[in-house]
Amino acid sequence: MNQFTTIPSALLNMPNLEWLDMGGNKLQELPDAIDRMENLHTLWLQRNEINSLPETIGNMKNLSTLVLSNNKLKDIPACMKDMTNLRFVNFRDNPLELEVTLPPCENTDEEEQQEMFGIDFMHMYIQESLKKTGKAFVLILISPQYSEEERNKLDK
Numbered sequence: 553m554n555q556f557t558t559i560p561s562a563l564l565n566m567p568n569l570e571w572l573d574m575g576g577n578k579l580q581e582l583p584d585a586i587d588r589m590e591n592l593h594t595l596w597l598q599r600n601e602i603n604s605l606p607e608t609i610g611n612m613k614n615l616s617t618l619v620l621s622n623n624k625l626k627d628i629p630a631c632m633k634d635m636t637n638l639r640f641v642n643f644r645d646n647p648l649e650l651e652v653t654l655p656p657c658e659n660t661d662e663e664e665q666q667e668m669f670g671i672d673f674m675h676m677y678i679q680e681s682l683k684k685t686g687k688a689f690v691l692i693l694i695s696p697q698y699s700e701e702e703r704n705k706l707d708k
Contacts, residue, residue: 623645
């Protein structure tokens with residue numbers, strides 16, 4: 553385990569950085585300027601003490617992998633719904649405030665591929681969070697494991 557409590561500013565000044573592993577540190581928050589790492593596609597932040605994410609994380613358009621397992625996150629910011637390049641995300645083992653359950657898959661093969669705390673979970677969580685605050689969010693699931701009927705149920 554390292555002892556970093558913040559992401560060093562020198563890293564924020566590296567716009568061509570593509571991959572960063574800051575897992576196993578003592579990070580409590582991410583800097584608002586995290587989006588200055590505009591070419592970052594992989595960010596590993598597991599096993600830290602992060603309790604919230606800055607809104608600027610939604611500006612990281614090249615980010616495709618984000619691992620946030622084993623932190624202290626209580627919420628997933630709505631700005632993450634617009635991160636269209638995000639292909640893998642993990643929120644496992646965080647004390648998230650809302651309990652969200654994905655609809656059952658049609659067969660066991662799909663169920664094995666479904667990541668409970670992955671992309672679909674993130675979108676469902678954001679949708680439920682926005683419902684709770686009275687804001688609208690149209691959820692479009694592109695995952696093939698959901699039938700059109702199941703998607704319609706989710707939007708209600």
